[in-house]
Amino acid sequence: MRLNDAVTVIQPLDETAMVAAxxxxxxxxxxxxxxxxxxxxxxxxxxxxxxxxxxxxKRPAVAVFAGDHGVHAQAVTPWxxxxxxxxxxxxxxxxxxxxxxxxxxxxxxxxxDVGVASPILATxxxxxxxxxxxxxxxxxxxxxxxxxxxxxxxxTPAEALxxxxxxxSVAQDLxxxxxxxxxxxxxxxxxxxxxxxxxxxxxxADPADVTGRGTGVDDATLAHKTSVIAAxxxxxxxxxxxxxxxxxAVGGLEHAAIxxxxxxxxxxxxPVVLDGVIACSSALVAAAMAPYAVGAMVAGxxxxxxxxxxALSHLGLAPLVDLxxxxxxxxxxxxxxxxxxxxVRVLHDVATFDSAGVAKK
Amino acid sequence: MRLNDAVTVIQPLDETAMVAAxxxxxxxxxxxxxxxxxxxxxxxxxxxxxxxxxxxxKRPAVAVFAGDHGVHAQAVTPWxxxxxxxxxxxxxxxxxxxxxxxxxxxxxxxxxDVGVASPILATxxxxxxxxxxxxxxxxxxxxxxxxxxxxxxxxTPAEALxxxxxxxSVAQDLxxxxxxxxxxxxxxxxxxxxxxxxxxxxxxADPADVTGRGTGVDDATLAHKTSVIAAxxxxxxxxxxxxxxxxxAVGGLEHAAIxxxxxxxxxxxxPVVLDGVIACSSALVAAAMAPYAVGAMVAGxxxxxxxxxxALSHLGLAPLVDLxxxxxxxxxxxxxxxxxxxxVRVLHDVATFDSAGVAKK
Numbered sequence: 001m002r003l004n005d006a007v008t009v010i011q012p013l014d015e016t017a018m019v020a021a022x023x024x025x026x027x028x029x030x031x032x033x034x035x036x037x038x039x040x041x042x043x044x045x046x047x048x049x050x051x052x053x054x055x056x057x058k059r060p061a062v063a064v065f066a067g068d069h070g071v072h073a074q075a076v077t078p079w080x081x082x083x084x085x086x087x088x089x090x091x092x093x094x095x096x097x098x099x100x101x102x103x104x105x106x107x108x109x110x111x112x113d114v115g116v117a118s119p120i121l122a123t124x125x126x127x128x129x130x131x132x133x134x135x136x137x138x139x140x141x142x143x144x145x146x147x148x149x150x151x152x153x154x155x156t157p158a159e160a161l162x163x164x165x166x167x168x169s170v171a172q173d174l175x176x177x178x179x180x181x182x183x184x185x186x187x188x189x190x191x192x193x194x195x196x197x198x199x200x201x202x203x204x205a206d207p208a209d210v211t212g213r214g215t216g217v218d219d220a221t222l223a224h225k226t227s228v229i230a231a232x233x234x235x236x237x238x239x240x241x242x243x244x245x246x247x248x249a250v251g252g253l254e255h256a257a258i259x260x261x262x263x264x265x266x267x268x269x270x271p272v273v274l275d276g277v278i279a280c281s282s283a284l285v286a287a288a289m290a291p292y293a294v295g296a297m298v299a300g301x302x303x304x305x306x307x308x309x310x311a312l313s314h315l316g317l318a319p320l321v322d323l324x325x326x327x328x329x330x331x332x333x334x335x336x337x338x339x340x341x342x343x344v345r346v347l348h349d350v351a352t353f354d355s356a357g358v359a360k361k
Numbered sequence: 362m363r364l365n366d367a368v369t370v371i372q373p374l375d376e377t378a379m380v381a382a383x384x385x386x387x388x389x390x391x392x393x394x395x396x397x398x399x400x401x402x403x404x405x406x407x408x409x410x411x412x413x414x415x416x417x418x419k420r421p422a423v424a425v426f427a428g429d430h431g432v433h434a435q436a437v438t439p440w441x442x443x444x445x446x447x448x449x450x451x452x453x454x455x456x457x458x459x460x461x462x463x464x465x466x467x468x469x470x471x472x473x474d475v476g477v478a479s480p481i482l483a484t485x486x487x488x489x490x491x492x493x494x495x496x497x498x499x500x501x502x503x504x505x506x507x508x509x510x511x512x513x514x515x516x517t518p519a520e521a522l523x524x525x526x527x528x529x530s531v532a533q534d535l536x537x538x539x540x541x542x543x544x545x546x547x548x549x550x551x552x553x554x555x556x557x558x559x560x561x562x563x564x565x566a567d568p569a570d571v572t573g574r575g576t577g578v579d580d581a582t583l584a585h586k587t588s589v590i591a592a593x594x595x596x597x598x599x600x601x602x603x604x605x606x607x608x609x610a611v612g613g614l615e616h617a618a619i620x621x622x623x624x625x626x627x628x629x630x631x632p633v634v635l636d637g638v639i640a641c642s643s644a645l646v647a648a649a650m651a652p653y654a655v656g657a658m659v660a661g662x663x664x665x666x667x668x669x670x671x672a673l674s675h676l677g678l679a680p681l682v683d684l685x686x687x688x689x690x691x692x693x694x695x696x697x698x699x700x701x702x703x704x705v706r707v708l709h710d711v712a713t714f715d716s717a718g719v720a721k722k
Contacts, residue, residue: 029451030458031576035692036665036685056465078722086719090390095712097391101703103710104417121718215392215722304397321700322683324397331396338699339682342462349464351456357482358447361439361576 001168001267003161003260003289009267010290013047021046021053021347028350029358037318038343041298045344048269048296053347057181057271060107060337061174062098062330063261064091064135064185065167067115067253068145070154071232072190076225077214079189081145085118087187091135091329098185098329099135105337107183109135109330110174114166115188115253117145140166142253149194149232153249160247160256167260168267175268181340182265183300185330186254186278190214192305195281197229197250199307201238202284203314210307212277212326243288251285258282263289266296273340275333276303276326280311287315298340300333301325362529362628364522364621364650370628371651374408382407382414382708389711390719398679399704402659406705409630409657414708418542418632421468421698422535423459423691424622425452425496425546426528428476428614429506431515432593433551437586438575440550442506446479448548452496452690459546459690460496466698468544470496470691471535475527476549476614478506501527503614510555510593510611521608521617528621529628536629542701543626544661546691547615547639551575553666556642558590558611560668562599563645564675571668573638573687604649612646619643624650627657634701636694637664637687641672648676659701661694662686 001009021043026032033039046052066088072081090096091111094103102109113120120137142163146154155163171182192214199210207230213222229250236249247256259282265272266286274283274297286293299312301321312319320336353360362370382404387393394400407413427449433442451457452472455464463470474481481498503524507515516524532543553575560571568591574583590611597610608617620643626633627647635644635658647654660673662682673680681697714721 028458029448029456030688033577034686034688035458036687038684038686080720080722083720086717087390090712090717090719093712093717095390095710095717097389097396097707097711100706100710104703104706105699216394320684323399323681323700325395325399326397327391327395335700335703338466339684339696342465342696345461345465346458349456349461350458351451351454356447356451356454356456358451359441359444361441 001172003164006168006263006267007290010292012292013044013295014050017050017052018043018047024052024347027352029353029356042343042347045271048271054344055180056344056348057341059179060181060183061179062102062107062109062183062185062334063170064098064111064187064330065114065254065257066111066187068117068188069190069194069252070146070148071150071193073148074150074228076193076228077190077217079215081189082118084187084189085116085120088116088120092137096329097327097331098334101331101334105334107334107337110138111135112138112170113141114163114257115142115145142166146252149250150228153236154251155248157244157248160244160251163253163256164260167257168264171261171264175270180270182270182272183330183333184258184261184275184279186258186328188252188254191252191254191278193225193229194250194252194255195277196307197232198255198281198284199311200233201246201250202240202288203310205310210310212305212307240288243285247285255282259285262286262297263293266293271298272296273298273300273333273336275300275330276328277305277308278328280308283315284311300336303332362533364525367529367624367628368651371653373653374405374656375411378411378413379404379408385413385708388713390714390717403704403708406632409632415705416541417705417709418702420540421542421544422540423463423468423470423544423546423695424531425459425470425472425548425691426475426615426618427472427548429478429549430551430555430613431507431509432511432554434509435511435589437554437589438551438578440576442550443479445548445550446477446481449477449481453498457690458688458692459695462692462695466695468695468698471499472496473499473531474502475524475618476503476506503527507613511589514597514610515612516609518605518609521605521612524614524617525621528618529625532622532625536631541631543631543633544691544694545619545622545633545636545640547619547689549613549615552613552615552639554586554590555611555613555616556638557668558593559616559642559645560672561594562607562611563601563649564671566671571671573666573668601649604646608646616643620646623647623658624654627654632659633657634659634661634694634697636661636691637689638666638669639689641669644676645672661697664693
């Protein structure tokens with residue numbers, strides 16, 4: 001599916017299904033509203049599926065999009081760039097936190113090389129069992145890292161579009177394989193810098209309000225990182241009416257691919273659980289391209305990165321998990337998967353007051 | 362195990378195991394601190410187990426303690442008292458929200474009748490498969506509902522002690538059966554009234570600050586409920602140095618049993634995941650009896666009932682899930698179970714920087 005096709009296909013949530021889900025919530029054996037945010041979540045997922053009850057998600061797939069960043073040259077992080085490729089190898093071996101979480105909740109892990117700069121010490125494979133051990137590598141590199149957004153556009157528009165379409169195709173391939181809920185993951189040393197730039201561009205927020213410590217930089221590096229982002233926005237003056245142009249100017253390859261991944265999920269009416277600040281920045285791109293894509297988004301967690309909360313507010317999404325995580329990889333979103341499944345299962349399994357013979361107040 | 366034995370057995374968390382867990386967190390392939398609250402949780406569970414890594418919880422058991430309340434006569438809730446027994450039958454048939462959630466995450470549901478006033482239209486059973494369908498009923502009734510705490514003590518001290526010891530024995534029986542993480546559940550029309558009274562008594566908070574809408578009462582009923590609680594505290598003047606006396610004066614049978622259940626888990630060094638405001642009030646009772654019992658407590662979620670947050674602050678516990686639930690039954694705590702397992706699994710599965718060949722900053 002090309003970007004234009006995906007954008008055309010993405011439609012609003014189905015009001016009839018949502019009305020049916022809201023009505024069903026009132027008949028189940030629980031006080032009205034007593035499941036808090038889970039009730040509205042189940043209603044939205046009915047709207048996405050187009051019927052009530054919507055399917056209980058049973059086969060989650062995490063796609064970890066990996067890429068490198070030219071802006072690493074500006075010393076926005078103390079971690080060497082090679083760590084991106086090293087962590088990709090760690091995902092493939094099953095040794096990262098996202099693997100541990102995915103194993104616990106029964107999710108598959110797919111690692112998509114959309115732009116890693118260093119050699120990955122692992123053989124790309126495609127197919128085969130992925131749950132219970134490491135992830136599998138999908139080789140979809142658009143280029144070996146972005147250019148330095150502090151001095152020139154990070155990508156050409158054609159490269160940005162290609163990365164978005166990688167994301168769409170990954171979503172499509174996973175859904176064809178039978179996965180029924182998608183989880184965004186990311187890996188890319190320095191990638192909170194383009195994420196903050198994207199969030200500032202799309203929300204109009206001050207760079208100082210959306211730039212965070214990423215992996216844990218000190219005060220001086222945080223101030224420097226913020227000034228790099230502010231200067232890049234001044235240099236490129238990205239136009240939010242041209243989302244591909246914004247991605248090209250100050251984005252990243254994994255940011256672009258995740259935007260496409262969200263659009264692919266939305267086009268196929270499959271929920272996409274957003275992880276942290278990288279996913280939130282990508283979600284703004286996706287929403288700028290196709291506003292109804294927000295209907296497919298589930299905010300998995302609130303990252304400790306300040307930009308994530310700014311982006312979620314802009315999108316009108318409330319996170320399911322809020323535990324101070326700031327790791328990326330998809331970890332926060334994977335924690336939310338059982339909550340999403342529980343919210344939907346209520347509409348399937350819970351007895352009504354009438355059927356259970358329980359009196360109402 | 363009698364109460365005195367449990368209190369004697371409960372010891373502090375093991376510092377050596379916690380030091381080992383903290384040190385291990387620093388060597389795993391993730392930025393220091395990037396798992397937020399999950400890191401400290403895993404450290405505490407290592408301290409509870411007495412070794413690092415602690416076991417990954419694999420067999421969760423929810424015990425739903427059910428009881429009725431004489432204070433129902435004061436019109437603190439619009440729901441008929443018979444709903445307690447009707448919901449017990451619903452739990453046994455597998456039709457309540459806690460059953461749906463437990464099915465999703467693979468937890469067993471046990472329903473303990475510690476004080477239901479109306480006949481339960483189901484046959485008490487003991488033993489047999491419980492995961493995947495409804496719960497099983499354990500008949501441990503101490504008395505058919507409490508007395509009206511607005512006019513007399515709800516229980517005699519002997520009854521309160523008996524209910525506490527029911528909870529201890531339920532914890533013990535479940536652990537002997539191989540369950541390795543316990544979840545508190547409750548059912549009892551009007552039971553947020555004694556919960557608020559217990560929380561006010563143990564924390565010193567004003568009744569107005571800890572009394573909530575329960576199943577969703579209107580402003581007038583909330584004001585009346587608050588005044589009933591304030592008047593009962595004035596009438597009985599419970600002494601927090603006599604926790605059994607406090608339970609007897611203004612508590613409930615399920616509140617007492619859950620306090621015992623927590624103490625039983627703590628004595629056996631098994632984590633106990635607290636649900637909402639009923640569990641939080643019981644946790645205050647348990648902590649008053651055995652302060653080190655707090656080490657076994659995991660705050661599953663933040664109930665929308667204001668008293669829950671006051672109690673958790675008093676105990677120094679931060680909740681894992683915060684989604685506005687106010688249903689009870691154990692529902693909020695069950696949502697937290699996969700998060701607890703993920704937190705512990707990190708200490709087992711995640712590679713170290715050295716073993717994975719990942720550079721540090």
